[in-house]
Amino acid sequence: MRCVLITLASLAVLGGCATPTPYQAADGSRRGFTETRIETNRYRISFEGNSLTDRETVETYLLYRASELTVENGFDHFTVVDRATDEETRVMASGIGRSPYSGFNVHYAYFHPRWGWRGWHDPFWDDVNYRESTRYEASAEIYLGRGTKPDDPSAFDARDVMSNLGDQIVRPEGG
Template sequence: MKRILLSLALVTSLSACAAMPTPYQEATGSRWGYEENQIERNRFRVSFGGNSLTDRETVELYLLYRSAELTVEQGYDYFELVERAVDSETRTLGRHPRYGGFSVRYAYFHPRWGWRGLHDPFWDDFHEREITRFEASAEIVMGNGDKPDHSRAFDARDVMANLGDDIVRPEAE
């Protein structure tokens, strides 16, 4: 019995470690991370998609940071958000213990109905949870010189300096 409990505790702790929010990374080989597509010489579409453990604020933060980083990589000083959107996908997951959850299959005797099987009177309920995943995208136009004086323009180096401490990068393997 101790071995079973120890094994169960080990599996639970390992699965908890594997379930983490999406780090700041390129989305190569998965849907989670940042992507960009060049539209014109100084115009890009940038997006960041997070898994179901990544909150909306983090997804938007990573989008802004990637926009700033891409602007500096391309040799520009500032970027303007021409278009920006945050999409969400919500799914409801449910399970019935008898049909895919804690199914304990045994027979029991009830005084009124006699012997009953394939029913667990203690776990026979329905479990449901909601999962939401966010993806932020923006079309940006990059420029050099002084940043325009409006709320949709960002100094790329300032954004990187101010948001850099909040960026969580993938752990080295």
């Protein structure tokens, strides 16, 4: 019975990880948005997604957080002073008979009196699958302003951004 409960708990945890990062604050090990106040009207913000969150979503969530932060602080518009999107890609190998120690598929093993058990791999016939995993993190430094939005392509009306992007925001379940 105990094994069944542990298995069910493990599956529940893994099931929660199999979705893109929702729009949320990054607390502890969870991914999401963070912000740092630099001056009264200047912030550094970022949004980090998991490997299931695409680049467009990460950048959308960053802009939405910038507009929310602007309105929360009593401002009308924000100007993006500096902006970047970082990409981290990993390639992972998997396959039948893969050894966690050697990094190769082990199909044949033999014992050598001096070195112990050894595996042999065939790079032409071993069945190895590769999976690529990419995560994105968008960051920006923004300057908040009041009144009419400046005629600048890097300036955004906070309420317009929230209105236009609001339908694309996916919040965590139960939150």
